[in-house]
Amino acid sequence: MTDAAPTHPLAEILGGKPPRRDTHEGWQYYCRSRRSFVPAPRLSLDQWQAMSDRDKALHNLHRTATHVNMPLQETPMAKRVASLVDRRIRGNAMRLTSATWPGVMVFGLGYQGKTETVCDIAAEFEVTFREAGHQINPHAMPGTRALHAPVVYVQTPVTATPKSTCQAILDFFGAHTKGLTLPQLVQQVAASLDGHGVRALILDDITRLRMHRADDQDVLDLIRAFMSMNVTLVLIGADIPGSGLLRKAKWDSRARQWVFPPSASTHVHGLEVTQTERRFDLVELGTFECTTSEGIEAFLDHLAGLEDGLRLFKAWPGMLTGGTMPEYLRRRTNGVIGLLARLIEDGAMEAMASGKEYLDEELLDTITISLDALGRDPGAGEIPIVPDLSSSKAKKPPTRRQKRPRNTVFDDLGPRAAAGGA
Structure with missing residues (x-):
């Protein structure tokens, strides 16, 4: 008697569509499986390139599944x-x-x-x-x-x-x-x-x-x-x-x-x-309140959680939390968690397809946030307003005559990142 072949973490996903939660069978499946997904292992670009073509394809499929099945974060x-x-x-x-x-x-x-x-x-x-x-x-x-x-x-x-x-x-x-x-x-x-x-x-x-x-x-x-x-x-x-x-x-x-x-x-x-x-x-259940230091900290923590879940070969610590990226992501999504997840998810897939393997504002500018309206009622507020892409573009510096105090809400927190929040 031989041992059973090991099951790949993708087997259950590829095996068929899970039942809906509004049936007893579907709800029981959800209760059992909601935290069972195993994300793709973290590999370097060199490790991936050393794989066979078949294993590369499987790993890319696993990376895609990881990006669209990010765990629920506590906010x-x-x-x-x-x-x-x-x-x-x-x-x-x-x-x-x-x-x-x-x-x-x-x-x-x-x-x-x-x-x-x-x-x-x-x-x-x-x-x-x-x-x-x-x-x-x-x-x-x-x-x-x-x-x-x-x-x-x-x-x-x-x-x-x-x-x-x-x-x-x-x-x-x-x-x-x-x-x-x-x-x-x-x-x-x-x-x-x-x-x-x-x-x-x-x-x-x-x-x-x-x-x-x-x-x-x-x-x-x-x-x-x-x-x-x-x-x-x-x-x-x-x-x-x-x-x-x-x-x-x-x-x-x-x-x-x-x-x-x-x-x-x-x-x-x-x-x-x-x-x-x-x-x-x-x-x-509101959006991130980015007019207070606590709200900003919570938003940055959420971005750090998303960043940790990504499996892009050329990503770096602070890719989503450093520089002007937090302010950009806030403008693109109004702080709505679902819109933010969709933008990062589609951006990650584009980064993989293009070979760029990291996220920046230039790549995310090519992503249009499109929401699945199937089964949703716009008249009941089930589909939020998606900010216009042009509103997320960095504005030109004001002229001397128009100059105003600059908004520092999303300034790079520098020391916080360097000290690990201490």
Whole structure:
């Protein structure tokens, strides 16, 4: 009996497209694999040139995969959001009372990392929760082996109705929904949340709801009513404060939460078992604040993390953090993490293709940031404004008559880099 051939780190990526997170199978795959990618080894140009043509091609493929699968970095903004979401999900899951559990609303610009931040925290919770319960669903009916789903992730339908929203939730479990009436769908959702041991229900792209439409108002009432089922509701959207989702909500200064009145319509379907008010924490995942020394430091740390993840043969320490590069990258992306990642990712691929093997402003000037609009709703703020390339060009020095004090926000910090931040 011989040992199995070693598996190349690219095997799983090349083996097929991973399932989507909005199914139970896809969510479980995400929980298992979200930190399993092995980046390409760091090789010098001489080491790469000494390889066979086949090994060169494989290594380049691995480098490309590394550049498009950069690990999620902790930023001050993401840390604040993650702390609140984690506190709510874990705290609620330990409650022994039947009181309505408070939820969380997370908002911010499109491509800012809201979904990835929330899903990473929720996946970590699920892994821990399953291990603590020995992988057993505590709510399984006697004599059955009900599917255990501590976390459910669902994308709000682009044109949401109460029926389509219920169907999207039930699709996560692969449940049969054809021919069911709305009351039947609502009851099946309630039974599924309870029977599958759901502790957190994540509804992404919630700002697709338009509060001037009666159907959308009914959807929001329906979603809030699910909180009666002892589920932590996590709503993710681009501009929740400006979307109308806080309609009729009042700010409770003592509890520091938004308070909603009891749901108006869903009680007719038997879901509204109490008249308890629904409470939400509202938290923003913003951009880097580069008007303070702390914000600048956080932005530079993020760039250093991106730089560390690159596998370009001619890269050097400080390639993204030195000189005028930080200011350039800020102008190109407005500090939006997703835009910054796309610019660096495409730039790295161009650097490989051209043989340049490093990033500078000249190369990045050739990159147009193009966003994938497939499945995204521009009207809901899911696609951010991309700064015009011309706005990132270095401006000519002002004439003597026009001369003003220069902006030193992104000056090279020199001593910081030399002393390692000391």
